Amino acid sequence: MGRRALLLLLLSFLAPWTTIALRPALRALGSLHLPTNPTSLPAVAKNYSVLYFQQKAFAARHLHICVIQLNHYKTPLVDHFGFNTVKTFNQRYLVADKYWKKNGGSILFYTGNEGDIIWFCNNTGFMWDVAEELKAMLVFAEHRYYGESLPFGDNSFKDSRHLNFLTSEQALADFAELIKHLKRTIPGAENQPVIAIGGSYGGMLAAWFRMKYPHMVVGALAASAPIWQFEDLVPCGVFMKIVTTDFRKSGPHCSESIRRSWDAINRLSNTGSGLQWLTGALHLCSPLTSQDIQHLKDWISETWVNLAMVDYPYASNFLQPLPAWPIKVVCQYLKNPNVSDSLLLQNIFQALNVYYNYSGQVKCLNISETATSSLGTLGWSYQACTEVVMPFCTNGVDDMFEPHSWNLKELSDDCFQQWGVRPRPSWITTMYGGKNISSHANIVFSNGELDPWSGGGVTKDITDTLVAVTISEGAHHLDLRTKNALDPMSVLLARSLEVRHMKNWIRDFYDSAGKQH
Secondary structure, eight states, X not given: OHHHHHXXXXXXXXXXXXXXXXXXXXXXSSSOOOOSSGGGSOOOXXXXXXXXXXXXXXXXXXXXXXXXXXXXXXXXXXXXXXXXXXXXXXXXXXXXXXXXXXTTOEEEEEEOOSSOHHHHHHTOHHHHHHTTTTTEEEEEEOOTTBTTBOTTGGGTTSSHHHHTTOSHHHHHHHHHHHHHHHHHHSTTOTTOOEEEEEETHHHHHHHHHHHHOTTTOSEEEEETOOTTOSTTSSOTTHHHHHHHHHHHHHSTTHHHHHHHHHHHHHHHTTSHXXXXXXXXXTTBSSOOOGGGHHHHHHHHHHHHHHHHHTOOSSOBOSSSOBOSSHHHHHHTTOSOOSSOHHHHHHHHHHHHHHHHOTTSOOSSBOTTOSSOSOSOHHHHHHHHTTTOOEEOOBOXXXXXXXXXXXXXXXXXXXXXXXXXXXXXXXXHHHHHXXXXXXXXXXXXXXXXXXXXXXXXXXXXXXXXSEXXXXXXXXXXTGGGSOOOTTOOHHHHHHHHHHHHHHHHHHHHHHHHHHHHO
């Protein structure tokens, strides 16, 4: 993995949660980590149809999980903003209309992020939970270059020429064209309000979609959407500082034990016998060499970050099978930082084992794996090298990590080496306004205080219609997950507020339509 891969993972959970620029190696930390096989999730007590639509050809088969209709439509252009090509591609999207009402109904439109759309469908239970109340059709749109929505098929990631159309702007235009297609082809949908919903990078897209296409959607719910994690809009160290706070509050001396572990690793890795001991103590699948040590530390860092993002109040299987409040469980092993290097790292292994082996099925730990392999890591790597350029840094004082400064030149050179492109760190704020967004309306920004991405999110009301909802006991887009008996009151209140805003947007839409007629 190395430094660059850790950075990728940080940013990748945007989504989920998901590429951070602590170092070029960290550009993946943070993406929505998807399961290896998105369709192999536990079944629920529902039958549903999966349909494929491509122009006028239909095929159907039955699966398990949600009641969804799966469609392909061959209308999105590869390039919406040029006129010298008419090349199209098949974009995948899911539709569920069990509770949809043609009279007084609505359309909830999930703005897909960096992965397979079926996984997002199955992990956005909030939309399923409120569908009946809002008389809503559910639509889950897959982001270009992810899942099966590949503009150039197997050649989509061949080089920067083929990847040139992987941008948030092109993705938003895809969504706009898809909504037009739905309203044109589904009887009863033409005159219904559409609400954009997304989490992490998908939440950013939901907010930006409302900003750029206000005539397409009446409002947006942007969950855990770090739209301000760009340039110097927020301090580059805020993300890792929140991770550290999560650990510090979850157990006495927990964050300090982690802070001291880095020097312990450095000291033990100075000799061949030390490397051999580390390999055994951490139960690693492959022997460590001196060249692996930075990779090892990045992998451990990424694990702590992942735990902060999925510190849910109940057992979950979002990234890995985990217990309720997993950081508290981890911190039970990290109560005493004032021990020998060997004992400290044995404790670190016990903590890591909670994340990687809570099921007890894993025989050794692979430092090349942290979550799942269904994420579009190639696509996200490219996006993090072009427009999704998020500064991250650590200082080892305000956080529990080794010091690393934000180095745009290092990132740029690394991106040029891999893709032949250089990042444009100011483009997102130029395109979407940065903090100058008060002219927009009808966007709810929700953030959990446990979620490190909240540091780059909107956490205070901007206007009466640009509203912040804070979830004190919430990790990464907890509010978009399906309701659970162990949900804290803060997320119940957040969902209630979100539904109230959506009802108001729907009511205002129909009131306005009635006046026009």
